[in-house]
Amino acid sequence: MRTSTASKLTRAVAGLVGTLAIVSVGVFALVRSAPGDPIDVELGPLLGQSGLTVVEVAEFRAARERELGLDRPIPEQYRRWLARVVRGDLGVSFRNRRPVRDELVRHLPASLALGGAGLTVGVGLAGGLAALASRRPGGPVDHAVRVFSLVGASLPAFLSGLLALSVFARTSGGYQITGPASFGRLWLPALVLGVATAPTPLRLLRSALVTERGRLYAVAAVARGVGPTRLVARHTARPAVAPVLSMAGITLAGLVTGSILTETVFSWPGLGRLVVDAIESQDYPVVQGYVLVVFAFVVVANAVAGALQRLVDPTVDAAALAVT
């Protein structure tokens, strides 16, 4: 059965909205399941200092409950919460009383810089090494690349970060771990994140390049006298990239997860560092803001990657997608 592009698009968007709705319900349930009710948390620091009587506290509580809508039924509370969140009103941080939205925006550039640099390093490594390895499958270079990808895949970002730090912290004039985000501090975490990101696309790209090399058109190109570098660059690279795109979503998820750990290891002032600090100090509004924004980002990016892949390669089917 053939379906038109428009109806496919409608279905994709409907699925995306549905997923986001479920995610929002999940986050709302999680927020409400936090120990201690929100007013207790709010009253916490006040109770000790002021000489409020029990009646006054109870009055304040009741007023605040009405204000926050906590006396309403749960579905209505969810509707109000969602309306606030969608408007971009994510509440105020418990720690420094700043709007959560501003906190997120303030930490975003550092995360984007690290994520972008890490992705660049990762994609560069994957592309370059895959091209090298595919020139002679089974050769020494191929084996070396395989060892790299095995070790890289087995080395979580926080571990390679610690190892890199232990090396560079000891060399004189080595790496500065403290201080604000700067270009001089970016290269090491970017390298760590890149090495952690590279193995999956590297393996896929290598095997796709090897497969393409065996096809008739590539053999014909070699027979015409096309050199090995030009063969990859002009002939086999493009068809080999399509299957790699299917892993873009997983790569992205790995990048987000890896950046939380990398930012913690390198004290990089990004979103990952923000949320780890917020969890440690039970700053629920900041945690909620981070979770909402990052989940939405990952879900949307995944949908876009899927759509992109269908655009590049219309023959893609679920079975090919499923086998990682």
Place this chain on the structure above:
Amino acid sequence: MRRRRPDSPRGALLFGGTALLAVLLAVVALAPWLGRFDPTEQLVGPRFQGPSQAHWLGTDRFGRDVASRMLHGGRQTLALSGALLVALLAVGTVVGAVVGLCGRLVDTAGQWVIDGAVSVPAVLVALAFVGFRGPSLATVLGGAALVWWAPFARLARALVRSALAEPSAVAARGLGAGRVELLRHEVWPRLRGPMLLLGAVEAGQLVAAIAGLSFLGFGAQPPSPEWGAMLEEGRAYLATAPHLVYAPGAAVLLTVLALTCISEGLRDRLDRQSQVVAQ
């Protein structure tokens, strides 16, 4: 053209990985007998000591024996990730198979749920759970399990569908084979290899995720010895006592490396099998 033995080094990868994992499991399981000190005992003696004859891997900031802590540290992580992996495999396979076998409506709905769950990174869900429920290993694992079954379900569904479309399955159905027979003789043989492969892939991810979340301070809580938690403790003394990071770091690396080798070896074997079938 030089001919290479078809089995090398592919078989070696699977064999080496399995052997490494077996050794690691044995060492960790025998920790109470192999370790020479209590992992949480704060010994009177030198702290931050490098490797010596009494303490093979040195001591930490409380004078605890790093080697014993390392041996014990793997027990919780490996036992829990093993149990969780089996549970995720079972749940994912059953859900995927049911979705794949049922009618169109269930399939569409199921696929949507599975795709949605796959698109949310499990570590982030675990982090969200920790953020609102407080840090503990159980919270981390529960949060991760909420979406981690989905990759297994997606693969199982795809495999069930493609297996039922195979000519032999169609023929068997035409000859009057029942659902149980179809599942046992047509679907299961085509299901188990790829599912095992995905299990090995995800097992490595699981161990790394647990260690990573413990490293952030959200998993295993002190003084319980856990590799990630040990890394976090050692991090502050990276410049002066790097052995505190090297020992648990090597343990995590070797475990994940063993699982990665196993999954690569399984992948090669599966690829070869499907090539043989194609020929």
